[in-house]
Amino acid sequence: MLAADHAACAAGIRVGMTATQAQVLVPGLVLNDAQPEGDRDALERLAVWMLRRYAPIVAADPPDGLVMDTTGADHLHGGDAAMLAGMVERLAEAGVSARAAIADSWGAAHALARHVACPIHVSSPGESAREAAALPLVALRLPAALTTTLGTLGFERIGDLLAKPRAPLILRFGPELDRRLDQATGRMSEPINPVRPPEMIEVRRAFAEPIAAPETIARYIGKLVVRLCEALETKGTGARRLDLICARVDNHVQAVRVGLARPSRDVRRLTRLLCDKIETIEPGFGIDMLTLAAPIVAPMGPGQTVSLIDPATPDLSGLVDLLANRVGAHGLYRATPLQSDVPERAVGRLAPLAPACGTDWTGRWPRPSRLLTSPEMIQTVALLPDHPPVAFTWRGVRRRVARADGPERVFGEWWRRDAELEAVRDYFVVEDDAGERFWIYRAGDGEDPATGSHRWFLHGLFA
């Protein structure tokens, strides 16, 4: 028995049983022959998909794992945690249940993903070695026989081994244990041999003398981009994503990934995007090979013709790419109306270059130009049920209401949450003596306590 799914585990089947034992436990059990070759191929294919989608350095980690270096790529996915969550979700859609962890070293990430992540785990920098120490010995990627021996001797956790003097351990159990311990704590580097699909367009340049100065790196990036663009042109495609992989003399690999909103093979633009990221590269003692690859390419459509009638629309894709690679794709958006009367839910986000949707917010009720991220409670003097307050106190300042307009009743959206079934908000526009205008609401309709607490909140500021 090499693998079992969730249902089988629930029925008491464990990996390592014999087939006859399992069949006795569960009558009518479906058994499939193991296909190690097929599994390895599938894992390689998954690695290539991950390479296209997530990070420039990905490798299969047989039998059941993938390893990737996400440095320099997480900015395109909104940070570490968001990237992992999205990754697990996408894999689940494809029918793969996955667990993922980010740590300082391959060894630690391997252990945390298999023993801590549920389904994701992000350890803060410098903390992963401490977290790994609390894990059982199975997490250490040792041969099964060695793990059993260590267990017999009373070692249960990785921390127990780390606390012992290292030299006698090596003498007794061999150098493999030492290597694995150092890899888990990040004291020994473990290079990843990245997967390279054969059809990927890639240009590289090796240096006899390692380079380190930013100007030199920029110059060679320029030369590589020219060659890459020639290769793209012969295939009639444009790059949607670019990976710059810098192999350092000390065997470390640094990667930079930039994304493009539209396929492009414009030399100046691609060079500019890559050079914008040079400061994130740490050359260390020098870089002896630069590799530039285009993992995602898309066919370039025929060039746009200039219309004689319509005014030319400016091409913003260059600016959008530049800003998206600088602030992250999640920080760059267009607002779009959503079908909701609740103000917090009325604004959706679109990609900056998405086609114009043409719709606008319906309803001509005045809306404040500043909406507080969370409504702030105010103390009021008000007549119930439908009068605006006579005066209110917000952030310690008491204001007398000179004029008011309302109520505008917003009902809870019962199809989202049960708690909103009867919830009501009554919004008022109020103006104080000085002419400052505020958007305040009362939770509840003023009569029925089931509709809300009847407390007053300030939600926005008008101009």
Place this chain on the structure above:
Amino acid sequence: MAIPSNPTISALRDRIARLESSDRRACGVVPFGVEAVDRRLPGGGLALGALHEMAGGGNGAVHGAAAALFVAGIAARLDGPVLWCLTRRDLFAPALSQAGLHPDRVIYVETGDEAAVLATIEEGLRHGGLAAVVGEVARLSMVASRRLQLAAETSGTPCLLIRRWRRAAEAADFGQPSAAVTRWRVSALPSAPLPVPGVGRPRWLVELIRARAGECADWDLEACDEQGRLALPADLADRSGSARGWGRGAAA
């Protein structure tokens, strides 16, 4: 005040303008459409290809609600996409749409810090294809404002900066010199009186605090309508004196 049309003085003005920036394009202006305002602005409107600073008066220095809407009105009357750079997430897009700035026209950029906002604004200005670049910043050094002004001059894109601070006391920073061509302060006034209970069309005290080659001025105006146009209140003659007195006192 009408600008004198002495030929010697206009010749001198041209020479000074040539000295000030050799490669500045003739960008034109965007008029406010209110004759009383346009008359006081050099060129008859807000210069395109220049840096303009806007801030709120009183509490508006912190939330900048009126300043944001004032800027949205200007951007609405221009043609093309607008880049809006933010550090805080409290801007409410439906209000901009009500000032005439359609959501399809605005691209928002959320950045972490002030330095990144300034760099983003500069990139937007250098691109040249945008109708306007709007940024919300607190501190603006002379060097930073000079960079933005030069970038705006070379591309012809107006840069509209909303100055908003964390505390009202920090608004004294607005007195510091910068390379901006104009500097505005927008404060809320009591809204237009209605014959029935309710809140009428908002009114602002719009102060032009500084204008290069122009003079300071202030106006009581009605806020942006659906096309982003300001208007002169119809009942200017019988406006109460106390409201104006407050606006001055709080803004100073």
